[in-house]
Structures are given as structure tokens and as C-alpha cells.
Amino acid sequence: QVQLVESGGGLVQPGGSLRLSCAASGRGFSLFTMGWYRQAPGKQRELVAQITSGGSTHYTDSVEGRFTISRDNAKNTVWLQLNSLKPEDTAVYYCNAYYSRLSDFWGQGTQVTVSS
Secondary structure, eight states: OOEEEEEOOEEEOTTOOEEEEEEEESSOGGGSEEEEEEEOTTSOOEEEEEEOTTOOEEEOGGGTTTEEEEEETTTTEEEEEEOSOOGGGOEEEEEEEEEETTEEEEOOOEEEEEOO
């Protein structure tokens, strides 16, 4: 069992930055593919960024070049750096830890609001 706790969300003006953190408890963090998803009101949850156990990263097109995902296995933590934020980035951001269909865990989410 893995518990995930996100933090770092908030209200920011367009063009601003935020850094989201996801702290994991439980065993085997380094084996998990870690991901950040987001869900805006009235929309489906979507993958934003992902980092594998080996450190390979993937980003959805709309955030490529603006967001950066990173992890520290010694600290059981994954981060998402959000730069050049746009109003359309407004959503609840969720941390995900995936190893298999039976080892798939979610955090409670953190709100990011981009507005002037």
C-alpha cells in the first residue's frame, strides 16, 4: 500500500510558477512510475507528466517546455514544476503511483488556479 500526499497548489497569476510536491509513504517507491494528472471542471482527468522508475519522462503536448517532472527516490518524493502558467492550466492536480493494475495509487489532489 502506498499513500500519496500532494502539496504546493494555490492561486497564481498568468505567467507565474508553482511547484507541486507529492510525498509517498510505503514500500517500493523507486519501482513505481510516477505521474501527475489534472482534472478541470467538467472535463476528464488527463495525464500531464510522467516519470518512470528509470527516470524517463513524458509530457502531454500542452505542457511540453513549461512543466518539468522530477523525482528523488531517496526522499520518496516527486515534483512538478509549473512555469509560464495559463488560465487553462487551472485544475485539480493529482499524483499517481503506478506499478501494475493492482498497484495503482492516487493522492487526494491539490488545486491550481491561474487567474488575474
